[in-house]
Amino acid sequence: MRIVEIRQNVASISSNIANAYIDFSKMTCSVVAVITDVMRDGKPVIGYGYHSNGRYDVEGLLTKRFLPRLSEADPDSLLDETGQNLDPFRIWDTLMKNEKPGGHGERSVAVGAIDMAVWDAVAKIADVPLWKLLADRYRGGVADEKVWIYAAGGYYYPGKDNRALQDEMRSYLDRGYRVVKMKIGGASLDTDIARIESVLEVVGTGRNLCVDANGRFDLETAIAYGEAFQQYDLFWYEEAGDPLDYALQAEVSRHYSNPMATGENLFSHQDARNLLRHGGMNPDRDWLQFDCSLSYGLVEYLRTLDVAQSLGWSSRRVVPHGGHQLSLNMAAGLHLGGNESYPDVFRPYNGFADDIPIEDGYVRLPDTPGIGFERRAELLADLRRLLE
Numbered sequence: 039m040r041i042v043e044i045r046q047n048v049a050s051i052s053s054n055i056a057n058a059y060i061d062f063s064k065m066t067c068s069v070v071a072v073i074t075d076v077m078r079d080g081k082p083v084i085g086y087g088y089h090s091n092g093r094y095d096v097e098g099l100l101t102k103r104f105l106p107r108l109s110e111a112d113p114d115s116l117l118d119e120t121g122q123n124l125d126p127f128r129i130w131d132t133l134m135k136n137e138k139p140g141g142h143g144e145r146s147v148a149v150g151a152i153d154m155a156v157w158d159a160v161a162k163i164a165d166v167p168l169w170k171l172l173a174d175r176y177r178g179g180v181a182d183e184k185v186w187i188y189a190a191g192g193y194y195y196p197g198k199d200n201r202a203l204q205d206e207m208r209s210y211l212d213r214g215y216r217v218v219k220m221k222i223g224g225a226s227l228d229t230d231i232a233r234i235e236s237v238l239e240v241v242g243t244g245r246n247l248c249v250d251a252n253g254r255f256d257l258e259t260a261i262a263y264g265e266a267f268q269q270y271d272l273f274w275y276e277e278a279g280d281p282l283d284y285a286l287q288a289e290v291s292r293h294y295s296n297p298m299a300t301g302e303n304l305f306s307h308q309d310a311r312n313l314l315r316h317g318g319m320n321p322d323r324d325w326l327q328f329d330c331s332l333s334y335g336l337v338e339y340l341r342t343l344d345v346a347q348s349l350g351w352s353s354r355r356v357v358p359h360g361g362h363q364l365s366l367n368m369a370a371g372l373h374l375g376g377n378e379s380y381p382d383v384f385r386p387y388n389g390f391a392d393d394i395p396i397e398d399g400y401v402r403l404p405d406t407p408g409i410g411f412e413r414r415a416e417l418l419a420d421l422r423r424l425l426e
């Protein structure tokens with residue numbers, strides 16, 4: 039078999055929402071299609087990939103550096119030992135040839151988008167859903183039947199008052215979610231506490247609410263917020279300070295005794311290891327949110343999970359950022375703790391299978407070969423519009 043062509047394009051995921059750090063008025067993402075010469079039902083197998091929100095598209099990195107490395111490689115060097123399918127690890131090594139270590143920047147996003155498309159193609163060629171392929175390869179054939187997901191939203195946007203915030207959260211509960219997430223740090227402490235209390239009226243208990251500061255706070259502010267909402271026993275307190283400030287994370291943990299979460303802006307297993315070595319995080323209490331699509335893909339994520347395990351972390355404490363179906367497959371197939379979900383934001387690069395309901399905070403996975411994009415019509419239509 040061969041890769042016939044790899045296409046890339048830029049999708050818009052812009053909207054008028056804002057977190058404590060950025061607005062999303064110009065947010066984009068890169069989309070990738072790996073077109074193969076393997077035929078299914080008279081059509082070539084195509085693997086699709088993209089990266090999640092938060093980093094802008096990486097078109098330049100894809101077109102100038104990473105895609106040429108694949109087209110210049112000996113096609114056989116990208117295949118597994120059977121010669122009948124792609125090998126994501128060999129492809130990864132080809133992509134990363136002549137890249138120095140460290141300084142992970144945003145090349146990890148370009149590699150992540152390609153890697154997603156490669157795994158989609160690999161599972162389609164193997165004719166199995168990716169969650170099953172992962173469970174068979176890495177977890178003795180045992181996949182989780184359903185995955186815990188939480189509804190991430192609660193953004194700031196113009197004209198949004200606490201009533202609108204409550205309506206948003208109520209609609210998530212109506213759609214089957216139990217735990218919701220809201221943004222903090224984009225307003226004063228008093229305003230945010232009033233927002234939190236208004237959401238608690240809807241979700242009932244702090245155990246159903248996560249708050250996300252998107253790395254906005256300095257140490258003093260992070261501690262002040264923690265002290266102000268310690269009493270609510272929130273599900274987690276996310277990205278209190280700068281994602282690379284491990285000493286801040288450790289110090290906040292000394293003041294805040296409920297669960298904390300971070301990791302969505304760490305893009306390599308080495309950065310993840312530094313967080314776990316130096317961030318004072320507690321494997322019995324805290325949560326890790328590394329996002330494969332931003333951090334060199336699933337190939338690298340397997341290393342990150344190994345590093346976490348060697349430092350005493352169960353994969354069940356990992357709940358990836360990004361709300362995409364690749365992480366959902368990984369959650370089921372690799373026994374993660376769950377996955378983020380964006381019921382309403384970042385459309386159409388959000389959501390899971392159209393026809394599978396969310397029940398009591400859990401979702402099941404489709405049995406479609408690949409990642410499952412074919413079961414999410416709006417997303418597939420956009421990928422096809424941009425790539426075919």
Ligand SMILES: O=C([O-])CC(=O)C(=O)O
Binds near residue numbers: 092250252302359
């Ligand atoms: O608002 C964002 O940048 C997304 C985010 O942090 C999340 O989903 O946790």
Ligand SMILES: [Mg+2]
Binds near residue numbers: 250252276277359
């Ligand atoms: Mg976040």
